[in-house]
Amino acid sequence: MKRLIIAILVMVVCGLNVFGAEDPFSYPLGTVIIDAGHGGHDPGATNAWSFAGGTIYEKEFTLDIAKRLHALLAVSHPHLQLVMTRSDDVFLSLEERCSIAYQTPLQPHTSALFVSIHVNSAMTDEASGFEILTKTQDKRVTLLDAFTPIENIPLYAAHSQLSLNRLLNQRNLVVATIFEEAMDGSLVTSRNRGVKERDLWVLNGSRMPAVLVEVGFLSNEGDARNLVSPQWRQRMAQILAQAIEQCM
Numbered sequence: 563m564k565r566l567i568i569a570i571l572v573m574v575v576c577g578l579n580v581f582g583a584e585d586p587f588s589y590p591l592g593t594v595i596i597d598a599g600h601g602g603h604d605p606g607a608t609n610a611w612s613f614a615g616g617t618i619y620e621k622e623f624t625l626d627i628a629k630r631l632h633a634l635l636a637v638s639h640p641h642l643q644l645v646m647t648r649s650d651d652v653f654l655s656l657e658e659r660c661s662i663a664y665q666t667p668l669q670p671h672t673s674a675l676f677v678s679i680h681v682n683s684a685m686t687d688e689a690s691g692f693e694i695l696t697k698t699q700d701k702r703v704t705l706l707d708a709f710t711p712i713e714n715i716p717l718y719a720a721h722s723q724l725s726l727n728r729l730l731n732q733r734n735l736v737v738a739t740i741f742e743e744a745m746d747g748s749l750v751t752s753r754n755r756g757v758k759e760r761d762l763w764v765l766n767g768s769r770m771p772a773v774l775v776e777v778g779f780l781s782n783e784g785d786a787r788n789l790v791s792p793q794w795r796q797r798m799a800q801i802l803a804q805a806i807e808q809c810m
């Protein structure tokens with residue numbers, strides 16, 4: 563008996579799921595948090611291009627793609643709970659974006675996904691293409707605390723924080739790979755810069771599986787020409803919707 567208790571304690575300390583509780587991140591996707599990067603007095607990346615008639619702003623493209631994505635998912639998946647961190651040109655702090663995510667009550671036995679949309683920029687105009695950012699695996703996230711909605715407590719209560727972080731990391735890699743493959747197969751003119759781990763506030767603080775998609779570079783002429791095209795932004799929204807469908 564003593565050995566069994568010690569074994570269970572070791573497993574709990576190591577973050578193993580001793581009581582067979584279900585992985586809360588593998589439940590069917592019921593909620594998508596769509597986060598349009600920047601906004602208001604924070605324009606994000608900017609660049610001036612003569613073909614665009616002047617300066618273009620990251621915050622406008624992220625909001626436009628986010629709205630298109632929301633519209634597509636609302637039609638194709640009417641039962642999905644869709645939450646936009648912003649739907650206008652307003653400033654939101656990173657903390658506010660995260661608290662919108664982790665304070666959203668989830669339906670029982672469903673999971674959530676945080677999708678943050680951004681546009682890249684570089685000192686050189688050579689850099690181009692998309693990349694998928696995911697939380698650094700060794701960054702620990704608090705999933706259960708006083709701010710967790712009552713509805714969401716049963717999702718996490720059967721696990722240790724270590725176990726939840728291990729499961730979250732596993733799910734993050736699956737989700738990031740799904741997004742990378744969806745974009746790689748659909749954006750044939752754009753360079754795939756791959757999946758990268760990043761210690762970013764929204765990826766850690768959203769407390770749920772999360773990706774940050776850098777859809778292209780404002781500082782690259784080819785990418786900037788894509789970004790100013792409504793058809794290209796619609797295509798990007800469709801690809802993101804398809805990736806989200808594959809996460810369901």
Ligand SMILES: [Zn+2]
Nearest residue numbers: 599606680681
């Ligand atoms: Zn950005």
